[in-house]
Amino acid sequence: MLETEALRKVFKKQVAVDDVNLYLKQGESVGLLGPNGAGKSTFISMIATLTKPTSGIVTWNGKNVIKNPNIIRPTLGMVPQEIALYKELSAYENVKFFGKIYRLHGKKLEQRVQEVIELVGLKDRQKELVNNYSGGMQRRINIAVALLHEPEIIIMDEPTVGIDPQSRNYILEMVKKLNEEKGMTVLYTSHYMEEVERLCDRIYIMDHGKVIATGTKDELTGILSSEETINLELEQQSKVFEEALREQSTVLKVTEWEKGLRLIVPKNSRELAGIFHLAEQYQAAITSVNIQVPSLEDVFLHLTGRRLRD
Numbered sequence: 001m002l003e004t005e006a007l008r009k010v011f012k013k014q015v016a017v018d019d020v021n022l023y024l025k026q027g028e029s030v031g032l033l034g035p036n037g038a039g040k041s042t043f044i045s046m047i048a049t050l051t052k053p054t055s056g057i058v059t060w061n062g063k064n065v066i067k068n069p070n071i072i073r074p075t076l077g078m079v080p081q082e083i084a085l086y087k088e089l090s091a092y093e094n095v096k097f098f099g100k101i102y103r104l105h106g107k108k109l110e111q112r113v114q115e116v117i118e119l120v121g122l123k124d125r126q127k128e129l130v131n132n133y134s135g136g137m138q139r140r141i142n143i144a145v146a147l148l149h150e151p152e153i154i155i156m157d158e159p160t161v162g163i164d165p166q167s168r169n170y171i172l173e174m175v176k177k178l179n180e181e182k183g184m185t186v187l188y189t190s191h192y193m194e195e196v197e198r199l200c201d202r203i204y205i206m207d208h209g210k211v212i213a214t215g216t217k218d219e220l221t222g223i224l225s226s227e228e229t230i231n232l233e234l235e236q237q238s239k240v241f242e243e244a245l246r247e248q249s250t251v252l253k254v255t256e257w258e259k260g261l262r263l264i265v266p267k268n269s270r271e272l273a274g275i276f277h278l279a280e281q282y283q284a285a286i287t288s289v290n291i292q293v294p295s296l297e298d299v300f301l302h303l304t305g306r307r308l309r310d
């Protein structure tokens with residue numbers, strides 16, 4: 001239904017999106033996961049026909065969107081990262097204003113305004129000025145605006161960044177409902193792996209403008225089925241211990257985390273005895289050990305050598 005082929009955007013010499021192929025079937029919820037600067041915003045803004053690609057194709061039901069943006073615009077709802085609201089107007093007035101831009105009027109306008117405000121859970125507070133809203137409530141109104149014209153597909157650009165946990169949870173649940181109960185197709189970008197794990201049927205992992213892996217969560221973590229992660233909590237970080245671990249042929253990767261070190265080792269390698277031995281040798285005090293099944297974060301680490309939120 002929506003497909004991109006070798007979609008590319010170069011700003012001067014900076015390749016922001018590097019020949020990305022992606023597809024979304026009707027009713028699917030697809031996640032685009034990547035760190036800041038991976039090219040997610042630029043990619044989706046090309047799909048939403050807000051940015052012109054340097055090269056490549058976007059099709060909607062087989063028709064070329066770049067040549068004719070009106071093929072997709074009426075059926076697409078876009079939730080941008082920044083808040084695009086009039087702060088000195090009430091939430092109700094804001095939504096109504098955008099409804100008129102979508103050429104809704106009269107009873108239909110009033111009905112849709114109330115439906116979307118209810119959907120984002122702000123019916124009781126719709127008459128308040130947006131200026132008095134929390135960041136999370138403002139995001140919810142932004143989402144309401146994107147839903148006004150009953151789009152078939154909604155594209156969300158990191159809708160939970162910088163907002164309170166309650167609004168975050170509300171937004172996640174709402175996206176899930178829109179997808180599962182209303183059958184809306186969703187393209188959701190985030191650098192929080194828990195969010196795409198929770199919401200998305202399929203995931204594209206993006207880094208430096210490229211898609212570096214794609215699949216269901218199980219398929220992606222399956223990349224690491226031969227490995228496991230060991231989290232070592234240390235009394236304090238120890239560079240010599242870290243270096244000694246790196247030199248072990250059975251330790252595939254070592255990274256620091258706030259409480260100690262994280263190691264990737266082959267599954268069932270029985271590496272722990274060796275690790276304790278080294279810790280003793282280098283006088284590193286291990287306070288806790290935890291072996292974890294692979295997450296999308298580990299997949300990202302495995303593929304790039306960096307953590308998603310470095």
Ligand SMILES: Nc1ncnc2c1ncn2[C@@H]1O[C@H](COP(=O)(O)OP(=O)(O)OP(=O)(O)O)[C@@H](O)[C@H]1O
Nearest residue numbers: 011014015016034035036037038039040041042043
């Ligand atoms: N208008 C622009 N002019 C020049 N460079 C740009 C422009 N927009 C984006 N870039 C660059 O393209 C790269 C990808 O940026 P983009 O905003 O698409 O990434 P992102 O994954 O959405 O990250 P973020 O979450 O920080 O927005 C970055 O290096 C960014 O600096």
